Amino acid sequence: MKLLFPVFLFFAVHIQEISAQARKETPNVFIITTDGFRWQEIFNGGDPALMSNTEYVEDTSLIRQLYGGATTEIRRQKLLPFFWNVISQSGQLYGNRNYDNKADVRNFYKISYAGYNEIFTGYADPKLVPNTPSNNKNTNIAGYFNGLQEYKGKVVAFSSWNIFPYILNEQQNDFPVNSGYENFPATDSVMTTLDRVQDSIHDKTACRYDILTFLIAKQYIQQQHPKVIVLSFGETDEFAHSGRYDKYLQRANDVDRMISELWYNVQTDPFYKNNTTFIITTDHGRGKKNNTWPAHHLFVKGSGEIWLAMMGRGIEEKGEIKTAGQIYQNQIAQTIAGLLGEEFTANHSTGKPIELHPLTEQDKYTWKQSFNASK
Numbered sequence: 001m002k003l004l005f006p007v008f009l010f011f012a013v014h015i016q017e018i019s020a021q022a023r024k025e026t027p028n029v030f031i032i033t034t035d036g037f038r039w040q041e042i043f044n045g046g047d048p049a050l051m052s053n054t055e056y057v058e059d060t061s062l063i064r065q066l067y068g069g070a071t072t073e074i075r076r077q078k079l080l081p082f083f084w085n086v087i088s089q090s091g092q093l094y095g096n097r098n099y100d101n102k103a104d105v106r107n108f109y110k111i112s113y114a115g116y117n118e119i120f121t122g123y124a125d126p127k128l129v130p131n132t133p134s135n136n137k138n139t140n141i142a143g144y145f146n147g148l149q150e151y152k153g154k155v156v157a158f159s160s161w162n163i164f165p166y167i168l169n170e171q172q173n174d175f176p177v178n179s180g181y182e183n184f185p186a187t188d189s190v191m192t193t194l195d196r197v198q199d200s201i202h203d204k205t206a207c208r209y210d211i212l213t214f215l216i217a218k219q220y221i222q223q224q225h226p227k228v229i230v231l232s233f234g235e236t237d238e239f240a241h242s243g244r245y246d247k248y249l250q251r252a253n254d255v256d257r258m259i260s261e262l263w264y265n266v267q268t269d270p271f272y273k274n275n276t277t278f279i280i281t282t283d284h285g286r287g288k289k290n291n292t293w294p295a296h297h298l299f300v301k302g303s304g305e306i307w308l309a310m311m312g313r314g315i316e317e318k319g320e321i322k323t324a325g326q327i328y329q330n331q332i333a334q335t336i337a338g339l340l341g342e343e344f345t346a347n348h349s350t351g352k353p354i355e356l357h358p359l360t361e362q363d364k365y366t367w368k369q370s371f372n373a374s375k
């Protein structure tokens with residue numbers, strides 16, 4: 001029996017090393033989208049002319065109190081505090097055309113199905129798929145990861161819009177895509193309650209309330225610790241189409257807060273802490289003029305202009321990118337694969353990964369320290 005202690009110790013240390021190594025090699029990613037939210041509001045905050053326009057805003061003075069301000073810096077910080085207090089310090093923000101830093105879609109159509117297809121498959125499909133329930137034949141990054149041994153059964157998607165099961169081809173890819181007002185199999189009293197809330201909503205549309213999408217996702221994430229998470233909000237686009245600039249800003253402000261809460265939960269959960277990357281973007285832009293902003297499609301100028309925010313593991317703290325440059329939506333999928341240490345292979349071409357500046361030795365040291373501390 002005397003021998004057992006050192007043997008046990010050896011295995012205990014060894015197991016700890018293996019699990020640390022395994023965790024390092026299989027990091028986690030959250031791919032978060034908010035539908036049709038313009039780069040103009042991300043980087044400039046609420047537009048003063050639109051916030052004062054009674055055609056689009058019910059109470060212009062209250063909206064200006066909430067989101068107005070003398071400078072773009074004040075306005076954007078009021079509208080999106082997580083983006084401009086946290087991501088701007090600890091992550092990267094692409095697409096501020098005031099600095100000639102451009103992010104664009106590659107697809108012709110500039111509508112949602114085409115945009116989400118391009119984000120998740122890395123392929124700007126020349127074929128038009130209207131926003132209808134038709135299964136996507138292209139290979140998507142979430143399905144690809146679900147096919148890898150390390151990520152099998154650890155991939156999940158939650159969306160407000162009910163077309164996501166087709167865009168991500170849930171049928172073929174065999175990972176859960178919870179969309180629209182679809183109930184989630186109740187695993188505890190919280191999920192049961194959320195299902196009941198969904199059942200009680202009478203005016204169901206194609207787009208679920210974002211708060212419900214968020215609460216279901218949050219509960220699942222806390223319990224199941226998935227490693228690749230797609231979380232897609234939809235209300236920003238809904239209110240823009242109905243010409244409600246006040247509601248469009250309020251929903252964007254909600255999305256910012258929900259992302260903030262998720263990030264806080266991630267950084268206080270040993271499973272995710274310092275081993276998780278957030279990728280946040282949108283499927284398309286919208287009209288750039290004060291009378292075209294509610295719309296987006298092929299013929300509305302500005303509809304192809306998007307933005308991209310990234311933060312977490314593997315992302316250098318560069319903040320807002322203020323140099324001229326160009327990235328495209330079809331580069332996002334391969335960038336995500338690179339962050340997870342993989343190359344994404346698909347049944348079609350894919351955009352090349354965005355050049356992420358490698359971590360410096362100091363960054364690696366700091367990351368290792370915080371990683372060890374979190375064990």
Ligand SMILES: [Zn+2]
Pocket residue numbers: 036112237241296
């Ligand atoms: Zn739309």
